[in-house]
Structures are given as C-alpha cells and as structure tokens.
Amino acid sequence: MGMDLDLLFPVQRRDESARVSEEVAQAVSSRSPLTFRQAMDKARAQVDLKQFYAVRVKDGEPILFRTKASVMAESFLMTMGEIYSADPKKTFFVGKEEKTAEEIGFVYEQIDTQILYGLVERLENQAGGNPVKYKRPYLRTILYNEVFEAAFKETVNHNNMKW
Numbered sequence: 001m002g003m004d005l006d007l008l009f010p011v012q013r014r015d016e017s018a019r020v021s022e023e024v025a026q027a028v029s030s031r032s033p034l035t036f037r038q039a040m041d042k043a044r045a046q047v048d049l050k051q052f053y054a055v056r057v058k059d060g061e062p063i064l065f066r067t068k069a070s071v072m073a074e075s076f077l078m079t080m081g082e083i084y085s086a087d088p089k090k091t092f093f094v095g096k097e098e099k100t101a102e103e104i105g106f107v108y109e110q111i112d113t114q115i116l117y118g119l120v121e122r123l124e125n126q127a128g129g130n131p132v133k134y135k136r137p138y139l140r141t142i143l144y145n146e147v148f149e150a151a152f153k154e155t156v157n158h159n160n161m162k163w
Contacts, residue, residue, distance in 0.1 A: 033101075039084035043077045048113045052120065072120045079139045080108050093137050094144045104140070110147045119146045 034042065052070040056063050083092070086101035094104060119142065132138045 033087050034085050036085045039081040042084050043080040046111055047116050051113055051117055069120045076143055079143055083108055095141050107144055107147050115146055115150045
C-alpha cells in the first residue's frame, strides 16, 4: 500500500518558504553567519528526512514512528546546522585537522538524502565498539568524510560501467 508521506509533513506556505530562502540567500551572499534557524532550514532543504522515519497505518490513520535512523539523521542535520551557523572563519577539528567553518560548510553542501542514508545505514549495521568520547567532533568528521566516500564510490561505479 503506497502512502503519500507529504501528508505527514505539511509543506510550508509558499510565501513563508520564499521568505526563508531569501533570508538564507541574503545571509550567504553577505558572508554573515546564518542564524541557527536559517542554518537548519538550509540543512533540511538538502535532505528529505521522511526517508528515515517508519510509517504504519492504524485504524486508517498513518502514524509516524521515530527510528534509530531518524534520530541519527537528525543528529547529522544538527551538525550541519552548527557549521552553517558558525562564523565562516571559526575553526573546527575534522579528524586531526583544523578547518574553517567555510571549508567544512562547502563540503557539507554536497550532502543529499542518498549520501546521508548510506551513512546512517552503515552506522546502524556496525557492531557496538567503544563509546564515543567527543560526539560532536566525531559526527562532524564522519559526515565530512562521507562526502568523499560517496564521491569515490560513484567514481568506481562509473569506471566499472565503462569496462
């Protein structure tokens, strides 16, 4: 049974959506940091969160369930929002390297639903391991690295098709 998930996630009114997009574009063009709300709007525009939730129908009504995947995806969106709202010259550690928010943000702009879904799926399937001591830098790093992993996989797949 197919279900239109757009019913569960109401679309913003067109004038409100246009206003938010205009605010984001204005902040980006002026090189000023985005507010956290603007940064989260930018991150949500890149990723379709509906893909990470479970939907079940009970008594003819769709019920939305948070899943481990949706919680992880929301954490990654918060990480993206943190970088997008930071001063462009502020530095963060990614792995063992210091990078500016502008550099990290440029890489994060390449993230889409497919890249994030692949990362979340891989993390869900990993067995236990040691607890992460510094969660925010860890999330920032694996999200940053995933963009390059996805590009590498795409290149490999493309080159294999040529043979």
